[in-house]
Amino acid sequence: MFNNINYGDHVSKSYENYATSSKVKDMSLADEGIRKIKWVQKHMPVLEHIKKEFERTKPFEGITIGSCLHLEPKTINLGLTLQAGGAEVAMTGCNPLSTHDDATAGGAALGLNMYGWREENEEEYYETINDVLDHKPDIIIDDGADMILVLHQERKELLKKVKGACEETTTGVHRLDAMHKDGALKIPLVAVNDAYTKYLFDNRYGTGQSTFDAIMGTTNMLIAGKTIVVCGYGWCGRGVATRASGLGGNVIVTEVDAIRALEAKMDGYRVMKVTEAVKYADLIITVTGNINVISGDDFKYMKDGCMLANSGHFNVEINRGDLEHQSIAVEQVRESIEQFTTKDGRKIYLLADGRLVNLAAERGQGHPAEIMDLSFAAQALSAKYILENDLEVGVIKAPDELDYEIAGLKLKAMNIEIDSLSIRQKEYLDDWQEGT
Numbered sequence: 001m002f003n004n005i006n007y008g009d010h011v012s013k014s015y016e017n018y019a020t021s022s023k024v025k026d027m028s029l030a031d032e033g034i035r036k037i038k039w040v041q042k043h044m045p046v047l048e049h050i051k052k053e054f055e056r057t058k059p060f061e062g063i064t065i066g067s068c069l070h071l072e073p074k075t076i077n078l079g080l081t082l083q084a085g086g087a088e089v090a091m092t093g094c095n096p097l098s099t100h101d102d103a104t105a106g107g108a109a110l111g112l113n114m115y116g117w118r119e120e121n122e123e124e125y126y127e128t129i130n131d132v133l134d135h136k137p138d139i140i141i142d143d144g145a146d147m148i149l150v151l152h153q154e155r156k157e158l159l160k161k162v163k164g165a166c167e168e169t170t171t172g173v174h175r176l177d178a179m180h181k182d183g184a185l186k187i188p189l190v191a192v193n194d195a196y197t198k199y200l201f202d203n204r205y206g207t208g209q210s211t212f213d214a215i216m217g218t219t220n221m222l223i224a225g226k227t228i229v230v231c232g233y234g235w236c237g238r239g240v241a242t243r244a245s246g247l248g249g250n251v252i253v254t255e256v257d258a259i260r261a262l263e264a265k266m267d268g269y270r271v272m273k274v275t276e277a278v279k280y281a282d283l284i285i286t287v288t289g290n291i292n293v294i295s296g297d298d299f300k301y302m303k304d305g306c307m308l309a310n311s312g313h314f315n316v317e318i319n320r321g322d323l324e325h326q327s328i329a330v331e332q333v334r335e336s337i338e339q340f341t342t343k344d345g346r347k348i349y350l351l352a353d354g355r356l357v358n359l360a361a362e363r364g365q366g367h368p369a370e371i372m373d374l375s376f377a378a379q380a381l382s383a384k385y386i387l388e389n390d391l392e393v394g395v396i397k398a399p400d401e402l403d404y405e406i407a408g409l410k411l412k413a414m415n416i417e418i419d420s421l422s423i424r425q426k427e428y429l430d431d432w433q434e435g436t
C-alpha cells in the first residue's frame with residue numbers, strides 16, 4: 001500500500017525498517033501521515049539543513065533518543081532528523097489529546113518507534129511514556145517534564161544511562177528548576193525553551209497564531225468586535241493579545257506581575273483584575289502556566305455565551321471542576337466544545353477540555369511549520385550539545401552560539417542579509433573613553 005510514495009531525499013525510502021514495536025492507532029493512516037510530514041518538511045528549512053548535516057556526520061550513531069512531545073507531523077520531522085543522525089528514536093505524546101494518528105502511523109512507517117494515540121486515558125498516557133523509557137534512552141526530549149518525572153520517580157534504574165535531557169516549554173523548565181532546587185534532579189538539563197530562537201518566536205508568534213487558528217476553526221465564530229480577556233502577559237500572552245487585537249478584538253489583560261501589567265497597559269490594552277475582566281469577556285484565553293487562573297466565583301460573573309480556552313499549561317488553568325459544580329448540565333455541542341448550563345441558565349463554553357487549545361482541539365494543528373523549524377532546530381542541536389559535552393547536573397540555557405547558528409540559517413533560508421560591525425564600530429563599542 002505504501003510503496004508508490006516518493007519519500008523525497010530526506011526520509012527513509014522504504015518500510016523495511018518499520019518499527020514493529022510501535023503502538024499507534026491505525027497503520028493504514030500512514031500514507032496520509034507521510035504526505036503531511038513531507039508538506040512540513042518543505043517549510044522547515046533549518047531543520048532540513050541540520051538533517052543533511054546529521055546524515056553526513058552521524059553524531060548519534062549508537063545513541064537512543066526518547067521524546068515526549070506533541071505528536072504531529074513537525075515533531076515526526078524532528079524524529080526523522082535525529083534518526084538521520086544515526087539515533088534510534090522512540091517517541092510518545094506529551095498531552096493525551098494532541099496526538100495526530102496519521103502522523104504517528106507515518107512516523108512508524110518511516111522507522112521511528114511511535115507510542116501513542118489521540119484521546120489516551122491517563123493510564124495509557126503514562127504507559128506510553130514507559131514504553132519509550134523501555135528503549136533505555138541516552139537522551140530525553142520532554143515537553144512539560146512528565147517523562148523526566150517518571151524517569152526520576154519510577155524508572156530510577158535508567159538514570160545512569162541518561163546523558164542529559166532537553167525541555168521544550170516554559171512550565172517544564174519551571175518544574176525542573178524547582179526539582180533542581182530540591183536536589184531531586186539527577187541529570188543535566190538544557191532548557192531549550194529559554195533559547196532566544198525558541199521563546200521569542202514559538203511562544204509569541206507561534207502561540208499567537210495557532211491559538212486563534214484553533215479557536216476559529218473549532219467555533220467558526222468571529223473575533224472582530226469581541227472582548228477577549230488574555231490571562232498572563234508573558235511571551236505567549238503578548239502573542240495572543242497581538243493577534244486578538246489584529247483580528248479586531250478588544251483586549252483586556254490580567255496579570256499578577258506589576259511590570260508585565262504595565263507593559264500590557266502601554267501596549268494599548270485594558271488591564272484589570274480577573275474578577276472584573278470576566279464580566280466583559282466574550283472569550284477568555286489563559287496563558288499563564290499557573291493553576292486556578294479562572295475558578296470559583298469567576299464563572300458566576302461571566303456573560304451568557306462566554307467561551308473559555310487555555311493555551312498554557314495542562315488542564316489546570318481553568319478549573320473545570322468549579323464550573324461543573326455551578327452547572328446543571330454539560331453537553332458536547334460541537335467537536336471540542338462543551339456547553340455548561342449554569343444554575344441561573346447561562347451557557348458557558350469550554351474548548352478542548354481546557355487543555356492547550358492550539359494542540360488539543362480536534363482542529364488544533366499546533367504552531368506553524370516555520371516556527372517549529374526554529375524550536376526543533378534548537379532541540380536537535382541541543383541534543384547534539386549534550387552528547388558532545390560532559391554537562392553537570394542542573395538546568396542550563398542552550399549556548400548562544402547555537403542560537404546564533406539557528407538564527408543565521410533561518411535568515412539565509414529567508415534570503416535576508418544583515419550587516420556586520422566594522423572594525424571601527426567594534427572598537428567604538430568596546431571603548432569607554434570616547435565621548436562627545
Ligand SMILES: NC(=O)c1ccc[n+]([C@@H]2O[C@H](COP(=O)([O-])OP(=O)(O)OC[C@H]3O[C@@H](n4cnc5c(N)ncnc54)[C@H](O)[C@@H]3O)[C@@H](O)[C@H]2O)c1
Pocket residue numbers: 169170171172199202203207231232233234235236237254255256257260287288289290292293311312313356357358
Ligand atoms: N500553547 C502552546 O503551544 C504553548 C507554547 C509555549 C508555551 N506554552 C505554555 O504557556 C504558558 C505560558 O508560557 P510563557 O512562555 O508565556 O510564560 P511566561 O512566564 O513568559 O508568562 C506567564 C505570565 O503569566 C503570568 N501569571 C502567572 N500567574 C497568573 C495569574 N494567576 N493570573 C494572571 N497572570 C498570571 C506571569 O506573571 C507571567 O507574566 C506556559 O505554561 C508554557 O509552558 C504553551
Ligand SMILES: O=c1[nH]cnc2c1ncn2[C@@H]1O[C@H](CO)[C@@H](O)[C@H]1O
Pocket residue numbers: 069070071072074075143144168169170193202206210359365366367368372375
Ligand atoms: O505543532 C506543534 N508541534 C509540537 N510542539 C508544539 C507545536 N506547537 C506548539 N508546540 C510546543 O508545545 C509546547 C507546549 O506544550 C510549546 O512550548 C511549543 O513549543
Ligand SMILES: N[C@@H](CCS)C(=O)O
Pocket residue numbers: 094095143144169170171172312313314315356
Ligand atoms: N505537555 C504539557 C505542557 C504544556 S505547558 C501540556 O500539553 O499541557
